[in-house]
Amino acid sequence: MKEQNIYILGIESSCDDTAASVIHNGKILSNVVATQKIHEAFGGVVPELASRAHQQNIVPVVHQALKKANISKEQLHAIAFTRGPGLMGSLLVGTSFAKSLAYGLDIPLIDVNHMQAHILAHFIDEDGFKKPPFPFLAMTISGGHTQIVRVDSYFKMTVIGETIDDAVGEAFDKSGKILGLGYPAGPEIDRRAKLGNPKAFKFTKPKVDGLNFSFSGFKTAVLYFIQREVKANPNFIAENLNDICASIQYTIIGILIDKLKLATKETGITHIAIGGGVSANSGIRQALKDGEQKFDWTTYVPKFEFTTDNAAMIAIVGYLKYLEGDFALQDVVASARLKI
Amino acid sequence: MNITYSIDQVEAVAKQLISSATSKTLLFYGDMGVGKTTLIKALVKALGSLDNVSSPTFSLVNEYDLDNENIYHFDLYRINDLEEAYNFGIEDYLDSNHWVIIEWPQIIEPILSGDECIINLSIESENKRQLLLK
Numbered sequence: 307m308k309e310q311n312i313y314i315l316g317i318e319s320s321c322d323d324t325a326a327s328v329i330h331n332g333k334i335l336s337n338v339v340a341t342q343k344i345h346e347a348f349g350g351v352v353p354e355l356a357s358r359a360h361q362q363n364i365v366p367v368v369h370q371a372l373k374k375a376n377i378s379k380e381q382l383h384a385i386a387f388t389r390g391p392g393l394m395g396s397l398l399v400g401t402s403f404a405k406s407l408a409y410g411l412d413i414p415l416i417d418v419n420h421m422q423a424h425i426l427a428h429f430i431d432e433d434g435f436k437k438p439p440f441p442f443l444a445m446t447i448s449g450g451h452t453q454i455v456r457v458d459s460y461f462k463m464t465v466i467g468e469t470i471d472d473a474v475g476e477a478f479d480k481s482g483k484i485l486g487l488g489y490p491a492g493p494e495i496d497r498r499a500k501l502g503n504p505k506a507f508k509f510t511k512p513k514v515d516g517l518n519f520s521f522s523g524f525k526t527a528v529l530y531f532i533q534r535e536v537k538a539n540p541n542f543i544a545e546n547l548n549d550i551c552a553s554i555q556y557t558i559i560g561i562l563i564d565k566l567k568l569a570t571k572e573t574g575i576t577h578i579a580i581g582g583g584v585s586a587n588s589g590i591r592q593a594l595k596d597g598e599q600k601f602d603w604t605t606y607v608p609k610f611e612f613t614t615d616n617a618a619m620i621a622i623v624g625y626l627k628y629l630e631g632d633f634a635l636q637d638v639v640a641s642a643r644l645k646i
Numbered sequence: 647m648n649i650t651y652s653i654d655q656v657e658a659v660a661k662q663l664i665s666s667a668t669s670k671t672l673l674f675y676g677d678m679g680v681g682k683t684t685l686i687k688a689l690v691k692a693l694g695s696l697d698n699v700s701s702p703t704f705s706l707v708n709e710y711d712l713d714n715e716n717i718y719h720f721d722l723y724r725i726n727d728l729e730e731a732y733n734f735g736i737e738d739y740l741d742s743n744h745w746v747i748i749e750w751p752q753i754i755e756p757i758l759s760g761d762e763c764i765i766n767l768s769i770e771s772e773n774k775r776q777l778l779l780k
Contacts, residue, residue: 321705321706392705393705393734448704468700472703473700473703476703522683526679
């Protein structure tokens, strides 16, 4: 592959959002998520040809991504799409669309694993953000995932720890629900945690062997604690909300950091890259900074728009696979349970 | 069927539930923290799947393998209306003839056939749960 100017379209439709992104070599030119505005820009909502939201969104979102990147679809070198894991009905929309577009334009089709993409988002060229050297440990923390992966090269990854029940984002959101905060509650807990005392209340950390996580028991512990306290004082939550949030956040971050410490000890790897929506949490960011001081870690957090579900991360994987000539055939099928 | 059980009895309860079930679609009702996912973990294992069962609150559905069929494990906690369920293809799953296990099924009640197994879980004490199968 000697070509200098590679343009790739990435399409992501694994869960709630339909998203598209155009990458030029390693640099993102556009990163679009479907919203009502996109329909307006396209000239109104695409008629109800189909009931499913992704089917209504995909044409306008791709149109918008190309327009923002200021290129025509004829300039594309390949189409990358999320093959899995995710919701089958949602994946099928992106897969079918990507196949048709690649076939129509007669350019390569590239299938992308959504979980690998969360990790490879660190390799997007972005001013002020450094890229981790191999090998490194990637921790993906979000509403749906809690995973530690050993990354030896772009495509040699090994899951060394993951949640056996709830994801960490869910621990935040459901604790918030117990406290009467809106769903999702992660950002609100983070905001209040800054105003409270993290050691005001003590929650037991779950005991899980090795590098796996468990947050289901933690959620139940918060529930029982609140029920007990509210029985004694009906105003308990209102009077202590900041302290409760700080204590919950302190415990959850402690669980994550304990496992990271164990993972660095077991692997001898001290480069740690964080991804997923929970990486926006200010407490986890501070704890990682402290880890740089205390344990000699080097930590990496990508730009926020590349950490949640997005198409830029699909586009960067498309680019990396394009360089290797790793293409999919037209008979590729979506896989709801795709593993790393 | 009406049983009170503690966490260490969950595997036996799961087996009993399978032998009493009259449908392959199981609806799990009960408050947060009552142990729905924990019981479903045991249930999936008792059905013979070796897959790790985790919470589908964000993913909406997790799929697990059996020899010749699948288990679809739903959590509809975070969806807001029936439209969203239609959007991800809930009907395809309900009509699939595979095992379909649903936590927080309230929102899709209007499109259920009425033949599903209904499991109600409630908290008896901190360590005891009550299960009611209809």
